[in-house]
Amino acid sequence: MRNRDFSFWLFLTPVILSLSLVILVPFVYGFIYSFTNWNGMVATEFLGFKNYITLFKDADFRASIWFTTKFAICSVILLNFLGLGLALLVTRNLKTNNLMRTVFFMPNLIGGLILGFIWQFIFISVFGNIGELLGIEALTGWLSTTATGFWGLVILTSWQMAGYIMIIYIAYLENIPKDLLEAAEIDGASSFQRFRNITFPLVAPAFTVSMFLTLSNSFQIYDQNLSLTNGGPFNSTQMVAMNIVKTAFTENKMAFAQSKAVIFFIIVAAVAITQVYYNKKKEVDM
Numbered sequence: 001m002r003n004r005d006f007s008f009w010l011f012l013t014p015v016i017l018s019l020s021l022v023i024l025v026p027f028v029y030g031f032i033y034s035f036t037n038w039n040g041m042v043a044t045e046f047l048g049f050k051n052y053i054t055l056f057k058d059a060d061f062r063a064s065i066w067f068t069t070k071f072a073i074c075s076v077i078l079l080n081f082l083g084l085g086l087a088l089l090v091t092r093n094l095k096t097n098n099l100m101r102t103v104f105f106m107p108n109l110i111g112g113l114i115l116g117f118i119w120q121f122i123f124i125s126v127f128g129n130i131g132e133l134l135g136i137e138a139l140t141g142w143l144s145t146t147a148t149g150f151w152g153l154v155i156l157t158s159w160q161m162a163g164y165i166m167i168i169y170i171a172y173l174e175n176i177p178k179d180l181l182e183a184a185e186i187d188g189a190s191s192f193q194r195f196r197n198i199t200f201p202l203v204a205p206a207f208t209v210s211m212f213l214t215l216s217n218s219f220q221i222y223d224q225n226l227s228l229t230n231g232g233p234f235n236s237t238q239m240v241a242m243n244i245v246k247t248a249f250t251e252n253k254m255a256f257a258q259s260k261a262v263i264f265f266i267i268v269a270a271v272a273i274t275q276v277y278y279n280k281k282k283e284v285d286m
Helices: 002-033 050-055 059-090 097-109 112-134 146-173 178-186 191-202 204-220 223-228 240-249 254-285
Strands: none
Touching (some): 059 146, 059 254, 146 204, 146 223, 178 191, 204 254
């Protein structure tokens, strides 16, 4: 027993040390520095809650939180709808199942910056040419307005992550007992009734996982935001992660940016924990 305990901690120690050095220690230092005038090198003065009071007066930060919240809501709904829909499609008895799974998952393998530039070309050049050809003014200058820039980010994120969410739903769909669905079909249940009363309750755990992943990812997006719109026009499509990075490295206000990061962490953690708790409770009810 002692040898087993020793080997257990021997293998676990590198993981704990890595986690502490990469995540826990920087988080604690960042939290402490958020109460100072830290400039990235030294902190010479303790400011108390001054940075936190100032950030709530920052109009750009409030606007970025609101924009990110709207983006997260739309992305979570669309991603889970698309992910479940694609999973239902590729779990049917089709000869092209494996090909479709590969095609749908491939966008997730492309980096966020590259995807942003690809879709920037599509929105500006392709949409613009189609708009001019068909006389549809709404398709021209797609990224030049706040509304179209918002939907551009939603489309990009949905296209990138839908295949990844699909894989999660597939894992649960393929574990549903076939005889259960066949018995319901024999009893006269329609396709929608079988989905509502059998399939959906049994994939509820996948919904919890997918909701958590899509929600946390939607709040933390930076690469796609940088390469697609760069926060424009006039910072109206700037998400919170970009606002924090600009505050730290463009305005050189490290401590102020850190206080924004702490508030952002609290918001994301609270939303994610609430979502997981609620969905887990729904699973039990089902």
